[in-house]
Amino acid sequence: MVQYFRNIYESIFTVLIGMGVTFKHLFRPAVTLQYPREKKELPKGSRQQLFVNIDDCIGCLQCARACPVSCITIETVKAEADEDLGETSNGKKIRMHLPRFDIDMAKCCYCADCVPPCPTECIYMIPDYEFSTYDRKDLIFKFSNLSSEKTKELEEREKAKKQMG
Numbered sequence: 001m002v003q004y005f006r007n008i009y010e011s012i013f014t015v016l017i018g019m020g021v022t023f024k025h026l027f028r029p030a031v032t033l034q035y036p037r038e039k040k041e042l043p044k045g046s047r048q049q050l051f052v053n054i055d056d057c058i059g060c061l062q063c064a065r066a067c068p069v070s071c072i073t074i075e076t077v078k079a080e081a082d083e084d085l086g087e088t089s090n091g092k093k094i095r096m097h098l099p100r101f102d103i104d105m106a107k108c109c110y111c112a113d114c115v116p117p118c119p120t121e122c123i124y125m126i127p128d129y130e131f132s133t134y135d136r137k138d139l140i141f142k143f144s145n146l147s148s149e150k151t152k153e154l155e156e157r158e159k160a161k162k163q164m165g
């Protein structure tokens, strides 16, 4: 009988403690955000989505070599002697066509090791963290800006070179 009344007392007491905590929070400012209507500004330098300014890329592969999980895939084709591909915004001569520059963000571990080695500072994190998708394939970000015709032309050129030895 004593145990019966003790259980009732403990149940009521426990509920009151819980309600007390809830009651205290009724008069404090809310800390939760109504995402996606409200968004938190992330700290400067936080690692989010990688971006490549492909116009400044010289195809040196240093970013891909630095990547610990090999999620950067770059294919380059050397420009011909009479081809002028221009230069980057920091004055480096561009000598490579870039038919492929893919970053698999599903594999990326956001270490940012690929950023410092870039001689033209064209690979960096941008403040975009909303890129979830239903298909992993959609997380392969493609940065090459060559048309499919140009890519095909380069492939054929490379093939012809190999055949000539």
Ligand code: SF4
Binding pocket: 050, 066, 067, 068, 069, 070, 071, 072, 103, 107, 108, 109, 110, 111, 112, 113, 114, 115
């Ligand atoms: S952030 Fe790290 S894991 Fe992601 S691409 Fe760069 S080096 Fe690779």
Ligand code: SF4
Binding pocket: 052, 056, 057, 058, 059, 060, 061, 062, 063, 064, 074, 117, 118, 119, 120, 121, 122, 123
């Ligand atoms: S390190 Fe920079 S310039 Fe070199 S391939 Fe990577 S993005 Fe391009």
